[in-house]
Amino acid sequence: MKQQIILADKSYIIRRGLTDMIESIAQKNNTPLVVMAEASSVTELYHLLAHHRPDYLFLSLQLTASEQYPHQSEIEDLLLVKDIKQRHPEIEIITTSPFQNLRLxxxxxxxxxxxxxxxxVSENFLSMLFSQPHKNLNSNTDSSLIAFQQGRTGKEQSPTTCQAEIISLAEYSLSRSK
Structure with missing residues (x-):
């Protein structure tokens, strides 16, 4: 049975790049992966999730960003992750971001x-994500950090002061909503 994937990112280029890599991985490894749908907004994403049950959701941590307030999206997108996981615990959510920082x-x-x-992300690292057995890494952040560090393709980008403050606010919001 094919493992179904939904991609949610504002950028068509990012969605296209991920689709190409996923199709390449499926072909090279004879892995049953298929991108079943794409969303470029939160509204589209919720509509897709109402009608489809993917195995994986690639969710941009900038999906809710606006041109006027681009840095506020990190809080909203982390709350979006939490909401989707609560509604659909069976979906493996893989968050995507242009930033590589451990705090995010x-x-x-x-x-x-x-x-x-x-x-x-490199195709090799993405392939590794699909080849690992499904396990919830929420309780084992160290494994995620190791995988993250192994998958880096360049230097870690530190968040700006504004981004660091927003990440702190997001962490506070998440801890209060438990």
């Missing part, structure tokens, strides 16, 4: 994400 990774895992990848 930890926040995403705490919110319910299975794993975290940066937009410049």
């Amino acid at each position: 990774l930890q926040s995403a895992i705490k919110a319910g994400a299975h794993s975290f990848i940066s937009h410049n």
Whole structure:
């Protein structure tokens, strides 16, 4: 049976790149993977989740970003991760971000994400995510950190002061909503 995937990212280029990598992995490894749908907004994503049950959801941590307030999206997107995980605990959520920082990774895992990848993820690392047995990494952040560190393709990008403050607020919001 094919493992079904939904991609949720504002950027068509990111969705296309992930689709191409996933199709390549499926072909090279003879793995039954298929991108069943794509969403470029939260509204589209909730509509898709109402009608489909993917095995994996690749969710951008900038899906809710607006041009006017681009840094507020991290809080909203981490709350989005938590909401989707509560509604659909069977879906493996893999968060995506242009940033590679451990604090954002930890926040995403705490919110319910299975794993975290940066937009410049390598095909090898993505293949590794699909080849591992399904296990919930929420209680084992160390495994996620190791996988994250192994999957990096460049230097870690530290968040700006504003982003660090927003991540702190997101962590606080997540801890209060338990």
